[in-house]
Amino acid sequence: MSLPAILKGLRIPAVASPLFIISNPDLVIAQCKAGVVGSFPALNAREAEGEPILLEAWLKRITEELDRHNQANPDRPAAPFAVNQIVHRSNTRLMRDLEICARWKVPIWITSLGARVEVNEAAHSCGGIALHDVINNRFARKAIDKGADGLIAVAAGAGGHAGPQSPFALVREIRDWFDGPLLLSGAIATGEALLAAQVLGADLGYIGSPFIATHEANADPEYKRMLIDSGAEDIVTSSLFTGVSGNYLAPSIRRAGLDPAALPEADADAMSFKDGSAKPKAWKEIWGAGQGIGAVRDIVSAAEVVARIETEYNRARDRMVAAAQQGRE
Structure with missing residues (x-):
């Protein structure tokens, strides 16, 4: 297996996953300077009507600050960054955001909730690579057929919209036919888990929840505290809040007046990105996290993570x- 040059030379074999609301330029820049791929969802950059396009401003700041870092530290350059595009029919910003990212030559494109040829072509048009997240082998084959360069296997235990399959099963099935870039998501919160991901056959780990409890993260202080006070048993899987199965902190659900053990299901048709969010405003304080949070015990900098x-x-x-x-002895 051979990784694209853009994914080589990282301090550790890891990509920081794009976190809804939480990932912002401060966090992405800190992650990249620390030696891992930093990322953010394009939809996190939301401007009010009539204001300058915020995504443009974010890309300008990230690009220029990382360039300055690299010029000042030629022996310790920053890792590249990635932008996550939600490829869902309700995302009315998608085509605009693709054009902006191509213009700024975003090096790594992460796509979610749908594989589309034109999105991968946009990534390739500016020299970037496209990584698509999948929850099963069938979706993995579709993504590669439509031109994705690599895959992110989102296994059980991942934060946010997580898949139900064991990483042992999911990685093996994909590796039976695919020898390109493969990342594994699902409770990758320690160095041991990162190494285990490679032993299974993944090239890199996809790390999310540990970066929520960082100084740079755009997360409510109570969210950060709740995360470090919780463990795997405090993670609840539910489709209620977005229409798609995801993992959430049970204390945040109880605080909203709901019983984490008795949540109704919601239909996938409930998901909508028309306002830049997949989560109804009624659930804005239902906080997501993965099962690896037991390893997160303090609020620190991204570099310390x-x-x-x-x-x-x-x-x-x-x-x-x-x-x-x-x-052998």
């Missing part, structure tokens, strides 16, 4: 090598 995972990753790799050598 990357440093912790790097240390854990190197130690786990050393232990695995030592155990393999001992087994």
Whole structure:
């Protein structure tokens, strides 16, 4: 397997996942400077009617600040950044946002909720690569058939709109036929989990929840505190809030006056991005997270999250090598 050049040379083999509302230029820049791919959903950049296009301003700031960093630190350049496009029929901004991202030559495009040829072509038109997130093998084949360069396997335990399948099953089925870039999402919150993702056959891990509890993240302080006070048993899977199955913090659901153990289901037709959000305003304080949050125990900088995972990753790799050598003796 050979990774595209844009995904090589990272400090650790990881991409920071685009977090709804939470990922902003401050967080993306910090992630990239720390040596992992930073990302944000295009729909996070929302301007009021009549105001200048915020996505344009965000891309300008990220591009120019990373360029300045690279010029000042040629021996320690920043990782590239990615923009997430929601390819859903209700996203009326999609074509506008594709044009803006192509003009700014976004290097990595992450697509969700639909695979479309024209989106991948837009990425390729400016020299970028397209990574599409999938929850099963059938969707993975469709994405590659439509021109995606790589896949993000969203397995059980991932934050946000998570798939139901075990990473052991999902990665294996995809690797049976696909040898291109493959990322794994689902409770990748430690260096050990990151190494395990590679052992399974993924090239990189997709890390989300640990970056919620960072200084740079655009998250409510109570959200950050709730996340670090919770563990895997506090994660509830429900389709009620967006129409698509997702993982959420049970304390935030209880605070909204609902019983996490008795939530009704919602139809996928309830999902809409017409106002830039997939979550009805009534549920704006229902907070998402993945099952790996037990590893997150303090509010720190994005750079500290990357440093912790790097240390854990190197130690786990050393232990695995030592155990393999001992087994041969």
